Amino acid sequence: MSARASRPAILLGSFLAALLLTVGSVPAQTRPSDAKPEDYARWDSVREVYFPDREIEDGSAFLSLEAPYRAHDAALVPITMKASIPEDAGWSIRTLTLLIDGNPVPLAGKFHLHDDRKALEISTRVRVNEYTLIHAVAETSDGRLLSAERYVKAAGGCSAPAMKDPQQALARLGKMKLNLPQSVPADAPVTAQLLVSHPNHSGMQFDQISRTYVPPYFVRSIKVSYDGKPLMEVETDISLSEDPSLHFTFQPRGPGELDVRVTDSKDQVYTGDWQVTPEPAS
Template sequence: MPHPFRAALVAALLCPAPLAAQDNPLVESSAWEELKALVPRGDTAVENAEVLLLDAPPRAVDPAFVPVHLTQPLGAPPIRALTVVIDENPAPVAAEITLGPAMLPLDMELRLRVNAYSNVRAIATTDKASVLAGRFVKASGGCAAPASKDLQALMAEMGRMRFQILSSEPEGTGMRHTAKLMLRHPNTTGFQRDQVTLLNIPAHFVDLLEVRQGDELLFRMTAGISISEDPVFQFRFLDNGADRITVHAEDTDGNVFDESFPLTGL
């Protein structure tokens, strides 16, 4: 079923300004007590706002498109990988992300599906400790929410990408860019229903995304069903002098998508 308000909503979610701090801290979660031993570093991670922050709205406007903003304060110790977990989702691990040095200190936003009132958290490791950051988000039905438009229309555009530099600023002797990457993909979850047949639509989602600046890795993400339809990633990275950004993506049906974007003339 189409959702006419989503065009304006998506535009708002993709605003380059960071999310404002919210008064929605993590809450006690029996689901997390069961999960944390299964999530890398989950059973030893403690909240530390001097190392990692996560912002998300206290109440989702659209549970299928919840913006989550991961940042590190200036001077924070480097993190090389993190795991994003939504406690109450059917598949709680939303993404595992490996970070290249040009992505640090981390400043990255992604859009997630949130299926029920839940903590949304990120777990990461520095050289010295495991850290955790998160927010409690009030949402319902994100994994079963119908597509924003006809599934055949989504499939026809599948794999198309767009990369945009939103802003650039000097850092040391180089430049740090804020960029946005958009990938067209239905990212169905297996919990959505065909509005005509009323049968469940099979899960079909991007499960691998790799972004490089020249030969250098910016980030690599392995993902599950909790990444939104038509995934969008906004992130900051330090320019290493390479002239191209390359993107490689794979989905659960075996489709492979590759694209390259120029960085010259910035």
């Protein structure tokens, strides 16, 4: 091949090398096909805000993030984070952070776990403002950060109007519902769903009647305990959907009360409690 003929190939190789440097340390096999270099540039900015000067490793061997490729409703995008760690590993997961990179406030939830977690599953619903990468970042008991990511096509979720009538929403403000399996086994992981009635206004929604933006008003924290011992604390913000829903796993080691304390951005506190009676193993 002549030098003239090989020049385009050299230029192409240089371009591809530059592109790989642009997307940084994300392994090729885990890159969502539709993510662009600017998506990873934005991720670099987001990670520096929430994890300044810290290395984040590819956690795909232990951590997964499930989300629809194209969301049906950008204001109610289902997200599931799963982790599975070998029992003989000398570490566990202490904190799990869910970030919607393209949202005005990327933080959807920071989940602080109080028990030694080798396996976990947490699901919720979020707002997605534009086509974006979504990241789950786990902090381990030995101080490392592991990440998983998905690319989601959705837009307008943060400015989408509330689904409920404002008066109806206020009448049900702070009411909670807990869904548990019909049979709760003893000493085995149980998945619960917590539903909290709250408008979770983002501050970007426009009221067509008053012709003004609805002020932000959202759930700020959720604390869950069982039998008097803390299970999980969640820091949240406007990226969480209206009427927050939270699926989480816990392991009841005997009869006890599951208590929930929710605080919103106006410092209003709502509480709920449910008696749980596990069935003995057969």
